[in-house]
Amino acid sequence: MEQKKRTTIVLFSGDYDKAMAAYIIANGAAAYDHEVTIFHTFWGLNALRKEANIPVKKGFLEKMFGGMMPRGADKMGLSKMNFGGFGPKMIKKVMKKHNAMPLPDLIELAQEQDVKLVACTMTMDLLGLQKEELLEEIEYAGVAAYLGDAEDGNVNLFI
Amino acid sequence: MEQKKRTTIVLFSGDYDKAMAAYIIANGAAAYDHEVTIFHTFWGLNALRKEANIPVKKGFLEKMFGGMMPRGADKMGLSKMNFGGFGPKMIKKVMKKHNAMPLPDLIELAQEQDVKLVACTMTMDLLGLQKEELLEEIEYAGVAAYLGDAEDGNVNLFI
Amino acid sequence: MEQKKRTTIVLFSGDYDKAMAAYIIANGAAAYDHEVTIFHTFWGLNALRKEANIPVKKGFLEKMFGGMMPRGADKMGLSKMNFGGFGPKMIKKVMKKHNAMPLPDLIELAQEQDVKLVACTMTMDLLGLQKEELLEEIEYAGVAAYLGDAEDGNVNLFI
Numbered sequence: 350m351e352q353k354k355r356t357t358i359v360l361f362s363g364d365y366d367k368a369m370a371a372y373i374i375a376n377g378a379a380a381y382d383h384e385v386t387i388f389h390t391f392w393g394l395n396a397l398r399k400e401a402n403i404p405v406k407k408g409f410l411e412k413m414f415g416g417m418m419p420r421g422a423d424k425m426g427l428s429k430m431n432f433g434g435f436g437p438k439m440i441k442k443v444m445k446k447h448n449a450m451p452l453p454d455l456i457e458l459a460q461e462q463d464v465k466l467v468a469c470t471m472t473m474d475l476l477g478l479q480k481e482e483l484l485e486e487i488e489y490a491g492v493a494a495y496l497g498d499a500e501d502g503n504v505n506l507f508i
Numbered sequence: 509m510e511q512k513k514r515t516t517i518v519l520f521s522g523d524y525d526k527a528m529a530a531y532i533i534a535n536g537a538a539a540y541d542h543e544v545t546i547f548h549t550f551w552g553l554n555a556l557r558k559e560a561n562i563p564v565k566k567g568f569l570e571k572m573f574g575g576m577m578p579r580g581a582d583k584m585g586l587s588k589m590n591f592g593g594f595g596p597k598m599i600k601k602v603m604k605k606h607n608a609m610p611l612p613d614l615i616e617l618a619q620e621q622d623v624k625l626v627a628c629t630m631t632m633d634l635l636g637l638q639k640e641e642l643l644e645e646i647e648y649a650g651v652a653a654y655l656g657d658a659e660d661g662n663v664n665l666f667i
Numbered sequence: 668m669e670q671k672k673r674t675t676i677v678l679f680s681g682d683y684d685k686a687m688a689a690y691i692i693a694n695g696a697a698a699y700d701h702e703v704t705i706f707h708t709f710w711g712l713n714a715l716r717k718e719a720n721i722p723v724k725k726g727f728l729e730k731m732f733g734g735m736m737p738r739g740a741d742k743m744g745l746s747k748m749n750f751g752g753f754g755p756k757m758i759k760k761v762m763k764k765h766n767a768m769p770l771p772d773l774i775e776l777a778q779e780q781d782v783k784l785v786a787c788t789m790t791m792d793l794l795g796l797q798k799e800e801l802l803e804e805i806e807y808a809g810v811a812a813y814l815g816d817a818e819d820g821n822v823n824l825f826i
Contacts (some may be wrong), residue, residue: 356655359824383655392684411761417748430577442569443569446569447633499821499822500674503661504658508666515818533677587680598728601728602794663818664823665677
C-alpha cells in the first residue's frame with residue numbers, strides 16, 4: 350500500500366491574506382488526498398479564535414495581548430495595503446464578486462476535510478490564549494509534534 | 509536515469525528584498541540542474557507586472573488595486589527599512605557597488621535558465637490583474653498545479 | 668546505517684518573534700537528532716550581530732545600514748504589535764513569567780547542540796556587515812552551500 354503524501358504548514362502570520370494562502374494550499378492538498386496539518390503559532394493563533402469575547406481569567410499582560418489581537422479569522426488585517434482596515438474590506442468585496450471563499454469558510458472546509466488544525470501550546474501561554482477562546486475540535490501540541498509531522502512531509506511551508 | 513531534483517517556491521511577498529531572495533535561490537537551484545518553479549501569488553504577482561501602463565478594461569475595485577500596487581519588480585519596496593522608497597534606492601546603490609544583480613535582471617536570468625514562472629490565476633482575478641499586464645512567456649495555473657510540482661520537490665519554500 | 672534526518676532553515680527575517688520560531692524549531696530538530704542548519708540572510712543576519720559596537724572600516728552606505736539595523740538578537744523588534752519597542756518588552760516579560768528562553772539563550776543553545784549557523788556572505792556584503800561584527804563559531808557561505816544542505820533535507824523552511 351502506498352503511503353499517503355503529507356503537507357505540513359506552520360501558520361505563524363496573523364495576516365488575513367497569508368492565512369488565506371495557507372488554507373487554500375491546505376484545502377487543495379487535502380482534496381488531493383494528502384494528510385494535512387496546519388500548526389498555528391504566534392499570531393497565526395488568532396485565526397483560531399472565536400469571535401465572541403469569552404470570559405476567562407487572565408493576568409494583566411495576557412489581557413492586554415488578548416485585547417489587542419483580532420478575535421478570529423474575519424477580523425485579521427492584510428500584510429500589505431491594510432489602510433487601517435479598509436484593505437480587508439476591499440479584498441472581501443472582490444472575493445465575494447469572484448465567488449472566492451472568505452477565510453472563515455476556508456477554515457470550516459479544512460475541518461470538514463479532516464485537515465488537522467493544531468494550536469501551539471507554548472505560544473498560547475505567551476499570548477495568554479486559553480482553550481475556551483479557540484475553536485472546537487482543534488488539537489494542542491508543541492514543537493515535537495510539529496516535527497513528527499513535518500519530517501516525513503512532502504510539502505513543508507512556513508507562512 | 510536519476511531523476512532531476514526539484515525546487516518549488518511560492519512567492520507571496522511583494523517586497524523587493526524577499527523577491528530577490530526567491531530569485532537568487534531559484535537561479536542557484538537552476539544552475540545546479542534542479543527543475544525550478546516560482547509560483548507567484550497575491551503581492552508576488554507584482555514582480556511579473558510590466559513597467560508600462562497597459563490599458564485594459566477593469567472594474568472600479570480592480571482599478572484601485574492595480575493603481576496602488578507597484579508595476580513590476582523595479583518598483584517594489586523593502587520588507588524592512590523602506591523609508592518611503594529611500595531604502596530600495598540605498599540597497600540598489602550598494603548592489604550596484606558590489607556587482608549584485610538587480611531584481612529585473614534576476615528575473616530575466618531565471619527565464620533564460622528555464623525556471624518556470626507561474627502566475628496564480630485565482631489571485632490575478634482577486635487583484636484584477638490581466639495577462640496583458642504581465643511579462644511574456646509565463647504560465648498560468650492554480651493551486652492544483654502548484655501542489656503537483658511541490659509534492660515531489662526537494663526544496664519547497666513559501667516566501 | 669540509517670541516514671540522519673535534516674532540517675534547513677533560511678532565516679531572512681529580522682524580527683524577534685520570527686527568529687524565535689526559527690530557533691525553537693531548530694533546537695527541537697537538533698534534540699530529535701536532525702542535522703540542522705540555519706542560513707542567515709538579509710535582516711536575519713542581525714540575529715548574529717554582537718551587541719558591542721565593533722569598530723570596523725566601512726563605506727558611507729554600509730555605515731548607515733549598520734547604524735540603523737539592530738545589533739544582536741536582543742535588540743530586534745516584533746513582526747506585529749512592535750509599538751516602537753514596547754511590544755518586545757511585553758513579550759520578554761511574559762516569556763520570563765512562563766520560563767520561556769529569550770532569543771539570545773536560544774541561539775546559545777543551538778550552538779551547544781551543534782546547529783550549524785551560517786551567515787550569507789553575499790548579503791553581508793550588501794548590508795556592509797563584517798565577520799568581526801558577528802558571533803564567533805559561525806560559518807560563512809553562499810546560496811550553493813545552502814542548496815547543498817537543503818536538497819537532501821526533510822524539513823526546509825523560509826522564515
